[in-house]
Amino acid sequence: MTGTPVSRVTIADVAIAAGVSKTAVSFAFNNPENLGQATLERVLRVARDLGYAPHPAARALSMRRSGTMGVLIPQRLSTVFANPFLSELMQGLGEQCEEHDLTLLLVPPLDGSLESAIRQASVDGFISLGLSPDDKALRLLDRNGIPTVLVDSDPSPEHPVVNVDDRGGAEEAARHLLELGHTQLAIIVLPPTRSQLETTPTAARRMAGYEAAIAGAGAPAPECVTAGISVEAGARAFHQLREGVRRPTAVLAMSDMAAIGVMSAARASGLRVPADLSVVGFDDLPMAAWTYPPLTTVHQPIVEKGRLAARLLIDRMNGRKVESPQPLATSLVVRGSTSKAKEVVSRQT
Template identity: 35%
Template sequence: MSKVTIKDIAQRAGVSKTAVSFALNYPGRISKKTYEKIMAIVEELGYVPNPFARTLTTKRLGAIGLLLPQKIGDIFGNPHMAQIISGIGEECERREFSLAILPLIRGKIIEAARKSYVDALITIGVGPDHEVVDLLKKNHIPFVTIDGEESENTINIGIDHKNAAKEIMLHVLQQGHRDIAILALEADTKPIESTHTSIVLQRRFQGFQEALEEFSISLAEPSVQILNCKSSMQAGHESVQILLSNAKRPTAIVAMSDIAAIGALVAIKENGLRVPGDIAVAGFDDIPESSLVSPALTTIFQPGRQKGTEAARMVLNMLDGAQGTHIKLPYKLIVRESTLRA
């Protein structure tokens, strides 16, 4: 049996091939009655559009890409990232676009960008000096960053990570803690020839430093331990085992993700210690699980799903010729039992 073509559908419906093309790509250009008639025949004949023919007609692929900053397994192990991706996907579905998940290639975002076959891109955690930004600009590919940096080169959707980090560290310090361990994000968005990692990591460390300085403490002091930690329960659990093997045990742990903080909380209790009596624990994200664990987790709320929705909406509007604008979303310190001393 030969493959069904637009010509076959047009003949069966008694309309032109242009009308069929409009039904498949621009339904608003034909009457509802004609659209329904054509689509009923499309369904009956089992027609599958040729993506390359569609591209010639619409000058678009009908897809946006999400460049992942970490290994795909690590990303989907973090509930906050899952919320962001869900928000992007929901907006793509509403606008009838596909979403392509683009993992690192040979450990690099820029390699994934070079091999992408999409109309527009969303990146996570990259700053205006990142090599991928230059690539996208040169090729006139619309793109938006999530948790990047507001600049002339990048349209960004995110929260004020520096002040959010400052608030949660100040809260921990105000509880009397001076021996503090930080479970830092392990990011893969490092630009070539840069001493920094992701923008999120930079800004949160700046916030931590400002809070510590108010108590005459520095990030470089021995009383502040910093461990790189993936955003997973296992990584948080393993980090606590390392901390408890050190001669000086921290009295508080501030994790840059809730899921790592929950892993830390579990490990502390497995070692016969109390939270927050022996070690206080704070996280970041306010994922649903943070209020369900015992004790409930002190954290920073940030709207993950809304980040994704706003980023997808913005980049799709830019694809239609709109001017991109930065969006700063709200955050909030949520104080729960995991840091409150009796």
């Protein structure tokens, strides 16, 4: 607990203690076949006794590789980890990293900027989340020859991009509600991040999907509210919607978290879900199955997305060329939070 600054054991210390050169010590760990049996054992024993561990930064500098994959995160960690989406993605990334002996560095904006955070990050490659392909941070990486794979971005000629079929999923979700007879829809839009002032690529694609379905059905224009990706934000969005002139009978949320917030705020306001209000989310987080009622939502393969992105990045780090894959499929999972619109129900009975 004292924090005594124990001076680190260096390779030179081991070399002296074992009566060999630094080179020999290095060989003992990295090229044991270059050493005689006796010397090898002696060096390793001395190293262990002294508690020697090579200095990672020195190693990284001289080997030109750090054994670390970076994840570029466009927002504060406390907000982004409040959304289980990132947990899911990390599972995919983590699996591949472990398989290839990489550690995983989270790089959020520091001191107000992603670029200054990047400068201090010693990584062999970056996964970039939700950044637009022409973001300044990406330029910086390119200039320094750090391979990068984009996730949830727009198509890019420069970088491989891993996406899911946001548009298709959104369209399916909206069509589902329209087929249930809902005409007055509301949309809860994903918030912009610090680097995108307007809207994220993902939000734009989902919006396009919703609108295509609505226009296709000739339904009136939906009401749109922007809400953060949290249950609380979803609840606030619900109240905002209630104050509007046209009370929607169904809401399309661009995230499950917001959808759950809408459901619980609706229930708290005395509405029944889905009888009085249908709700469909987006993501199909594991928890979507345990909510009450279970959430109808658009499934996207998040773990798989992370796994694929990591795999592509590792390929690039190893010098292989890589093409952007097809967007991964999304699909609507109908559970208990949607039902026929009231008018339709009454007309039928």
